[in-house]
Amino acid sequence: MDTTVKRKKPAQPDIDIGQETRMELYRLQLELRYCEKRAYDLFLQNLIKGTSHLSLGQEAIAAAFGVAMRPDDWTFCTYRGHAHTLARGASMTGVLGELMGRQCGLLGGKGGSMHLTDVKHGAMGSYAIIGAHLPVAAGAAWSAQYRGTEQVAVCFFGDGTTNIGAFHEALNFSAVWKLPVIFVCENNLYMEYTPIDTVTAVKHPAADRASAYGLESIVIDGNDADEVYKTAVKYMTRARKGGGPALIEAMTYRHSGHSRADPAKYRPDGELEKWLKRDPIDMYRSRLLELGFAEATLKDMEAEAMKKVNHATEAAKVSPVPGLDAIEKDVWANGGAAWRN
């Protein structure tokens, strides 16, 4: 199962990551981790209903792209999209509030965990039907290409998505039109409950299909924020200059089950423990210490991130529930829901 170590890694792009960027990468990973853990706690307290799909263990990917993207770039993500939305700068109170069904939620309580969107921060939606958002991201990239804005669309999805038709349609379409879109497959080894390698004809569900669309095969360590960051910068820069799309397979692991309902008992003994040793946040912390960052600085950052999550939790808790007048609002651009005169 440990596909990251056996495959020969491509040479990392020669991009210098400065001290400030590394601080930002650590800060963001901490916030994503603490916020996802808080979401889990709020579930146990029955303050969050419905379902939710956590990114625990996969934070390095969302964080690294979040840091690497331009403010006017666009993110498209799946129902496992809390981290990717937060990583663009969306309000944490807005995210937790949406999960809790409060008025302060990013979507006023009308979308929920699986549809987080924050257009003013370039988070162009979380899509809960597997594969649907790949063509949508291609369309946004087409718009950027058409208008000559050098914006890039980044589309995150899981390994399971590589077996649905929309994945293949979007890849071919984007390659033919040379669209500025980066497709990021977060390969966490499981499509929902089933190991991806038992249902896929190739070893690397995304990278091994890349050649079918004339694209480079790229597999990276998705738990190494620096590696993800360098890869993101390299391919986004190329895309802005008209070099077309990229398909990146980032190897990672989901610390929790597929969703709230899943205790993940299907995992072989020892697998989780092995991956916990490669926890992206622990690994990054060790690296920062090796690079000479002071322990006290990191501790301050950790306390600060926790404070932010606590503050967002309290703000969401006191937010009122949505007014019932929201039910028949915003079906149409005129703000209403009327289908007849």
Next chain:
Amino acid sequence: MAELTYRDAVAAGIAQEMARDESVVFLGEDIGAAGGVFKATVGLFEQFGPRRVRDCPISEQAILGAAMGAAMTGLRPIAEIMFSDFLAVCWDIVANEIAKTRYMTNGQISLPLVIRTANGAGSRFGAQHSQAVENWAMAIPGIKVVAPAFPADVKGLLAAAVRDPDPVLFFEQKSLYSMKGEVPDGEYVDELGKARVLRHGTDCTIVALASMVHKSLDAAQILEKEHGISCTVIDVRSLVPLDTQTILSEIVKTGRLVTVEENPRLCGWGAEIASIAADECFWNLDGPILRITTPHIPLPSADQLEDATIPSVERIVREIRDKID
């Protein structure tokens, strides 16, 4: 006024909007260099070039997904799905994505886009290239649904659809593409959500859509001349929004409602009109509501079978005469 075919009115409507607004782009299969399989988009590629008129692979999910992504980031795409039957292979993008995104995002995302598609029977294409599926679309909250019957309406309603801030599914009737009609010259924009009364009568109100409008008009003439039954004929034009004011006021005047639909029987759009009439003007009705539809079957291809399946002028005359006599 110039006389144009229904298919030329499609191209005229698109050209009018593309010339007016640089953000209007057009994508689909065989629409550009080939001019469309129904030749409804001839000349657009030459006039606007491959940057704005884009030929696509056979990838309906990619076509509609791309239209959606482009619409939410500042363009106003027109996407063609060659046959409306093919909406089934990209229905996720229509029903789950395009229709719901504004609502789910609390109004953050607007999707000003048009999906044009060739709809309906009469061309002997069989069950997978002949369906009238406007009722599928009508069942999904969040998309507007338009189906013109005349060349002038094609141009005017298409222009209105392109300018509308909401997603519009625009059903072109493939059996009408060669029909000719007067179309206003110069810039012409109609209004979505308005039915049109084409004929005033006293005994019965026929509500019809697309090709059924023409059959209903022919039937009304025969009913008047040969059976002394005087019919109002309404062209619904837009199922969503639905012009219930016009429809209900015309039902009340005659006291009888007949819907003529190409949809198979169950949950055709006429059922919704009948339901509204039963709710809101029951005491003004002089008799039961009559729905004339295709039987609840997939469509056959042989000309004799297809003609006997889709409501015909003769069948409309017979059913109305039997009901009213």
